[in-house]
Amino acid sequence: MVNKLEVAWTLVVVGLLAGVAVYSTVLLYHLDSLPANPTEYVEVIGHQWYWEFIYTNGTEVNSTYDPTTNTVSGGALWAPPGAVVQVNVTSTDVIHSFNIPQLGVRIDAIPGRMNHFAFSVPNAAAGTEYLIQCTEFCGTFHGTMRSFLVVT
Secondary structure: OOHHHHHHHHHHHHHHHHHHHHHHHHHHHHHOOOOOOOOOEEEEEEEEEEEEEEEEOOOOOEEEEOOOOOOEOOOOOOEEEOOEEEEEEOOOOOOOEEHHHOOEEEEEEOOOEEEEEEEOOOOOOOOOOEEEEOOOOOOHHHHHHHEEEEOO
16 A cells, blocks of 8 residues: 655656756856957967967967965966956877865866867956966876966
8 A cells, every 4th residue: 555645756856856967957057168259379288297278369388386485487377357268278298187275266188189268367356366286196296286377
């Protein structure tokens, strides 16, 4: 004999799980979508042990970090305040992880694969710097694989 209370509880649980599944699928789709008209496009290439930034105007910069002075020479990732930046990330040698911790940005740089994502630059004063670091152990000088996002 079927207990009506058991059937009701089962239907409630199934309905709840179906609702969470649909909501999660829609949410993931929107989180992974790229903006229609980003302000900036930048290609980021991870190398052992530096970041290379290539801008749409043809400018290429390699950032080399000096841990003794906490400075980067050779360039950085530049973006205006409030800009939506689409970043295309890859690697030439091993797996790296492009990470801007203060902005909650993290994506893997994998050899032979181009990963895409976009983020918004905070409305900060010109010259504000946000640390960019590799968070995937990539070899001996992994700790020096840093750069900065500089608000222009």
